[in-house]
Amino acid sequence: MEKGNRSTVTKFFLSGLTDQPELQLPLFLLFLGIYLLTVLGNLGTIILILLSSHLKTPMYFFLSSLSFIDLCQSTVITPKMLMIFLMAKNDISYTECIIQLYFFVIFVVSECYVLAAMAYDRYVAICNPLLYSIIMSQHKCLSLVLGVYIIGIVCASVHVGCIFRVDFCKSDFIDHYFCDLISILHLSCSNVFVNESMILIFSVINTILPNLTILSSYVFIIISILRIKSTEGRAKAFSTCSSHISVVAVFYGSAAVMYLNPSSSSPMGEGKVSSVFYTIIVPMLNPMIYSLRNKDIKIALKKLIGKKLLF
Template sequence: MEKGNHSTVTKFFLSGLTDQPELQLPLFLLFLGIYLLTVLGNLGMIILILLSSHLHTPMYFFLSSLSFIDLCQSTVITPKMQVKFVMENNDISYPECMIQLYFFLLFAISECYMLAAMAYDRYVAICSPLLYSIIMSQQACLSLVLGVYILGVVCASAHVGCMFRIHFCRFDLINHYFCDLISILKLSCSSIYVNELMILIFSGINIIVPTLTILSSYAFIIISILHIKSTEGRSKAFSTCSSHILAVAVFFGSAAFMYLNPSSSSSMDEGKVSSVFYTIIVPMLNPLIYSLRNKDVNIALKKIKERRPFL
């Protein structure tokens, strides 16, 4: 049995977002600011939920898990991306590229299922409020989150495991700002049939299952809201879902634009810009989406400030 992947390519070069010299420094400063906001926002959300006892509910347990995923996702992508803005060549070794690809897939897939779990939580809260504490017990929530990460690990392991069977002969320039699965496969000089089959199977599962879960949850939620007689009750029920709906739309919309476009060079360049949204912008926006109009979060922040007057 053959060992290794027998590739003559030991490192790759990332093309980055743009080659225009005048844009390098502005983009570096822009994405540095975005990354700092992402770290501050998501880490702050996790700490706030941990410190505030009235936020120890299933909804905020899932939200803290989503913040952890966003924080990790951004950290996997952004620091390496920043190198291209300050250095002429942005190379990455083959092992580092596979590691980055693995964790990117792990957290991207986990986010899909975490958003689905959050949709299910909202469905139970609105459609079965009397049974909410029983259905969404601590054990059930832990099982859902554990299941999310297991699915992410299994899918990421399958994709990266299949990468070790292909050969890279001469081409080593990845037309992206990180080691994206499709961009790497374009450099192969051996058959990628198995890899494409894996992408087809897992992409179908990872898109259809969360999407159906989210759509069916909100279908029942809308029906339940329509049966609420008071306008105030409808408004309150909808407000608990609005943040999640916005987060889902931004994440799945930008990801779909990237992966459902035709695979031409121009669409790849457009795809790089699109992928910025779900790899870098979405992790920054999620804490803002879930906190700006969230009364519970604002109350928790006020209580933390009252406990620590020097803040």
């Protein structure tokens, strides 16, 4: 490619997870199973919450939003990965790559903020139970979720907008299994200072604000729980937060492994494995964590399928 030929870039080639032919079919079957579990778990959670009258609370409204985000995030990434495994079709058009990147950023950023909204919901429920229905009104919940998606769309639009100013002339080979922002910028022969600045700015904002909300919420929650005299009361209060704490730990823990490892000591192969965890495995785990640890969901599921001895 010649410098400045951005308009002639029609496709990229993804390296995938492995170039070993004998692993393609086993990995295809593995990730197909993971994707089917992800769709079943998250779509099932959404349907269950929609159909169960006693799950019409802010907590489960945010949970359905989380399930929708996880479902969409996995769908943006996994089908293309499966095509690479099954058909060895590792090319992706420039337009498809940008679209994949755009929606991936939307849903990753949205997940950060919906987890923060869920932490705020638990804070209000435990620290201000008498005012819970007033503070977490339907209008407030809708506004929070709408804000979550607006932030995701703004971040994705800025990043993709900055990509359009970049010329690609070094290579058309993306050393990843999807169109990751950093991997795309590695192919540029333009000055990417603006792109890197936007990545840094939004990364700091999208890390500090959600985490500060989550941490401050749980500080007040822990203080409130410690003030409860009965052991049973403490256990009940903590149980309403345990699933959310688990999801937050899994999401941020897996992302930290990917982004906080020094690049010099972390081969790209390890980076791919880490990113697989938070882009594909986490969306599968979230509905399992909530369904296995949540009595309300178990009861709703029993009622829905009419089997009292299901669990």
